[in-house]
Amino acid sequence: MVNDTLTLFLNQFAAPVVRKEYLKLLQKHCGIDLAKVTFVGHHNAHFSTGYFGSGFGLTREPVLGFTLDGGGDSITSTVWYAKGVKIKPISKTTFETSLGYFYMYTTYYLGLKPVEDEYKLMGLAPYAPQHKVDKLLVKLQELIRVDRKSLTFKSSINTNIFYQYMPKLYKYERFDVIAAAVQQLTEQKIYEWIEAALSRYKANLLVTGGGVFSNVKVNQKILSNSKVKKAFFAPSPGDETNSLGACYWKFHQIFPKRIPKPITNLYLGPRASKEEINKSLKKAQKLGFKVTKPMNINDKIAKLLAKGGIVARFTGKLEFGARALGNRSILADASRLEVKDILNKMIKSRDFWMPFAPAILDTFKKKYLVNPKNIKSPFMMIAFDTTTEGVHDLAAAVHPYDKTARAQIVSQADNAEFWDLLKRFYKLTGKYGILNTSFNLHGEPIVCTPRDALNTLQRSGLKYLQIEDYLIEKNG
Structure with a gap:
């Protein structure tokens, strides 16, 4: 009930206030006609970067899309089914059950910079002795699970305040063991989540978006699934590419029967004169x-x-x-x-x-x-x-x-x-x-x-x- 109330508050009260402030800033600093401004859902943009960026839509084959991050628009993950221009959202998990926050707060706990140094945990993880990792992993697995029926994540705690549980949970654990346990938890839960969707829907093409998919070891694990024929992991998949995703999504709304051109390269910046x-x-x-x-x-x-x-x-x-x-x-x-x-x-x-x-x-x-x-x-x-x-x-x-x-x-x-x-x-x-x-x-x-x-x-x-x-x- 608390989780539902928090999500309701953010969606119906906080989000409109924030958007109103964004509009004021756009008008003040950029002189933009506000009648031309529309908002695209955070995870809609993540999905669009992966789906339209992949070019898989041009094949007219069924595609499954997955987004996962800390949280955006009070959502942490979504699952989509697409075939050509037809796109259908399947599920979403609210950010009180965020696998991304597990990783982020653990990064912070280990003295690193959250939302920046998560890759250092991934790099540290392989060094840990597995028998010690297994003991901590059992504890972590009790906190978050995959609901295969709804294709969502479920948690016994509110992951927004996971940092409150860390001192007791990680007490006397080595830094490399902590890194490895969280990395393996992330790999296992995402694999299970995607496996559940693949088992239900007849699709072997897969696209991803959202910052958690910056984790290249997670992506390697996904590719090990025999049901996956091809996959497109959106490049630089954090919020920076939501600018591309928002454009893709709006294009789809304006031209619902057309498939936009995919991402062919990322050499998009300036060239020196x-x-x-x-x-x-x-x-x-x-x-x-x-x-x-x-x-x-x-x-x-x-x-x-x-x-x-x-x-x-x-x-x-x-x-x-x-x-x-x-x-x-x-x-x-x-x-x-x-x-x-x-x-x-x-x-x-x-x-x-x-x-x-x-x-x-x-x-x-x-x-x-x-x-x-x-x-x-x-x-x-x-x-x-x-x-x-x-x-x-x-x-x-x-x-x-x-x-x-x-x-x-x-x-x-x-x-x-x-x-x-x-x-x-x-x-x-x-x-x-x-x-x-x-x-x-x-x-x-x-x-x-x-x-x-x-x-x-x-x-x-x-x-x-x-x-x-x-x-x-x-x-x-």
Whole structure:
């Protein structure tokens, strides 16, 4: 009764007040005609990003959609059934039973930053001794369950105040055990939830949206289900892509018989102008850096990487979202295990247990990745088990303990220039992938402009910086 009353209050009283304030801000700061503003449901937007972004609607095959986050519009999860332009909501769970809040508050309990550092729990989880994890997992499983009939989550506590239960629940437990127990709980409950829906509906295409699906190990677990033929995990699936989802949903309302174009890439940000580039090149020369224009920049970068160099790459349009996908990246030879420590000392300052990620040529992905369903992974949204060859050649870009890789599989269609660089590296070394991490100082956003890139070069231990067709090199 308390949960129902809280949800009713938020939907009928709090939400309208918040929306009214949003409208005032839009009008004040943007001068927008409020008659043109409409609101799209939070989870409608998450679903739309996954469904319309996938392109599965164009197949006219049945598709199941799942959204899951901490909470939005007082909802934490939804299930959808879609076929072409026909879309039907199946279920929703209110945010008093939020699996996302379990994870978020545990992140906070372990001294990390909630709604930001959850990936660190995921990275820490494999190190824990399983026999200790099992004991804590039993306790957690008593708190939340899947209702297979309604396709919702049920909880014996209000997850909005889960932090009140944590001191007693986690008392005397090791930090890695806590991380592993919450990660495994999340994987198990989501798998059970999706399995229940797959068993009821005749669909083997699956799409997801919402911040919990940023968890690449959860997505790997989902793909292990034999009922799933193909899956699309919306890239950068937190609230940042709800801008895309809202547009998709509104398009569907205006043109109910049409399917919009899917997401083909995330290179949606600005491209540097010639003026911006020239300014930064001149400044680099004034700083005493060596500036050259090689005959073929990709050939030059590939040779530097093959010799053990670490290169920051700034080219083309900025990536949208949480992942660097080659255009604002720091690159290295992933077979050299020592580059992890070098990168952390010179710029990244990552926690010791956290892995880097690889970018791999699509034509050779089976050499390195266990991927029986031949799933595409252009956005780094899935963890893969690695082959023996993959563990060797990607040593610095796989998880140190369980040897999984959060791989970006690069095709020529996705990013022709980055694909060409990888191919040149392969011809020099016989290796099909490299280490790819975001081009930024620890705690700062990914660089956006040539000025940002040069500034980061100055303040870090990096030696090489590519800006489009130019190479900037620190002396000494």
